[in-house]
Amino acid sequence: MKNILKTVAKVYSSSGVVTRIVVGLVVGIVLGVTVPGIAMLEIPGTLFVAALKAVAPLLVAVLVTASLSKSSARLDSRFNFVIFQYLLATFVAAGTAVAASFLFPSKLDLPVDASSASAAPSGVGSVLENVVVGMFSNPVGAVVDANYIGILFWAVVFGIIMKKCASDATKAFFTDMAEVLSGAVRFIIGLAGFGVMGLIYKSISTSGLQVFREYGHVILVLVACMLFVAFVANAVLVAVVLRRNPYPLIFRCIRDSGITAFFTLSSAANIPVNLELCKKLKLDSDFYSVSIPLGATINMSGAAVTITVFTLAATNTLGIQVDILSAIVLSLIATVASCGASGVAGGSLLLIPLACSMFGIGQDVAMKVVGIGFIIGVVQDSFETALNSSSDALFTAVAEYRHFRKTGREMPDVS
Numbered sequence: 001m002k003n004i005l006k007t008v009a010k011v012y013s014s015s016g017v018v019t020r021i022v023v024g025l026v027v028g029i030v031l032g033v034t035v036p037g038i039a040m041l042e043i044p045g046t047l048f049v050a051a052l053k054a055v056a057p058l059l060v061a062v063l064v065t066a067s068l069s070k071s072s073a074r075l076d077s078r079f080n081f082v083i084f085q086y087l088l089a090t091f092v093a094a095g096t097a098v099a100a101s102f103l104f105p106s107k108l109d110l111p112v113d114a115s116s117a118s119a120a121p122s123g124v125g126s127v128l129e130n131v132v133v134g135m136f137s138n139p140v141g142a143v144v145d146a147n148y149i150g151i152l153f154w155a156v157v158f159g160i161i162m163k164k165c166a167s168d169a170t171k172a173f174f175t176d177m178a179e180v181l182s183g184a185v186r187f188i189i190g191l192a193g194f195g196v197m198g199l200i201y202k203s204i205s206t207s208g209l210q211v212f213r214e215y216g217h218v219i220l221v222l223v224a225c226m227l228f229v230a231f232v233a234n235a236v237l238v239a240v241v242l243r244r245n246p247y248p249l250i251f252r253c254i255r256d257s258g259i260t261a262f263f264t265l266s267s268a269a270n271i272p273v274n275l276e277l278c279k280k281l282k283l284d285s286d287f288y289s290v291s292i293p294l295g296a297t298i299n300m301s302g303a304a305v306t307i308t309v310f311t312l313a314a315t316n317t318l319g320i321q322v323d324i325l326s327a328i329v330l331s332l333i334a335t336v337a338s339c340g341a342s343g344v345a346g347g348s349l350l351l352i353p354l355a356c357s358m359f360g361i362g363q364d365v366a367m368k369v370v371g372i373g374f375i376i377g378v379v380q381d382s383f384e385t386a387l388n389s390s391s392d393a394l395f396t397a398v399a400e401y402r403h404f405r406k407t408g409r410e411m412p413d414v415s
Helices: 002-014 017-034 039-070 077-103 124-135 139-144 148-165 168-190 192-207 210-214 216-242 247-264 271-280 285-298 301-317 324-339 352-357 363-375 377-406
Strands: none
Touching: 017 192, 017 247, 039 139, 039 148, 039 168, 039 192, 039 271, 039 285, 077 216, 077 285, 077 301, 077 324, 077 377, 124 148, 139 148, 148 168, 148 285, 168 192, 168 271, 192 247, 216 247, 216 301, 216 377, 247 271, 247 377, 271 285, 271 377, 285 377, 301 324, 301 352, 301 363, 301 377, 324 352, 352 363
């Protein structure tokens, strides 16, 4: 028995993260179908998610502070451009979801228990107020509550001040802490095989495979929209900026970032993966060490798709007519709202009532839509996070390579 365990451990440690995840996925599905309801098998997934949630906020805080404190570069035009890309891509994603919902309208079985959903914002003003208030929240409380807007704001403030005032020893300490926390996240991700097994087992054991039949249409619309954004909409944006074939870079970002994010369900926890990818792509560390955490906070194309698809599915179910102007406004609302969703468990789902309110859909009905979102969250959240996180690396690379082209430098091979 001891030799068997050693052999299993050796095979596991020698395999790649993707292989571990695929094996864990298959084992979780098989166990969920054959022996459902065993609480012990759910524990690895619970621990995996808890560990990522625990370390990710502190990682972002220390990483951004350390990067800015030792940065020798100023926040140049690359930062303005990457922020523009993040917001434009999010708006395009919302518009894609609107078009898909008009072409392939979905309906929902609204009498669903939404008790698992918490209070949601009541208007766009409420979202903006939450963002501003979140920025100026207690910095320690921001880390504890995983308030990434507040974490990013204070990390930028502390990093800029440390750059001018702190000693080299203090800067080195924060740099070392960033390396330690990144290593901790990489260690946790290395256990993704067990975590994914537990998560998939719990989902299949609780909801069964019938969830894919009952809500299959809305799942297909969500997934199709996110795939379209990843492989078509983003490709157009990249091609226009770089004037070259965008797919080698897109496939590289999805392979090295998106697949891991698909199973970790956290853009923040995937930051070390993206940083390593940016390093391999020969990007400027002073730039990507800030743009990647920033993207994990405001680059939310997947969230915009989720908010838009569910809102229009609710209007279609209730027989509410949506005109073109209202659809454009909905896209703008989804763009703004999705930026405030980061760091919140089920954040994009909890902003659905906000979008529903513009069509006169009451809070009770809207929260039932949220309840459906939680049911299919195992699919929705995986694709959403994969799109969000891989796009962080993609648009960071695009902004950097655009700078290369303007300065006459040769872009590296990204295949």
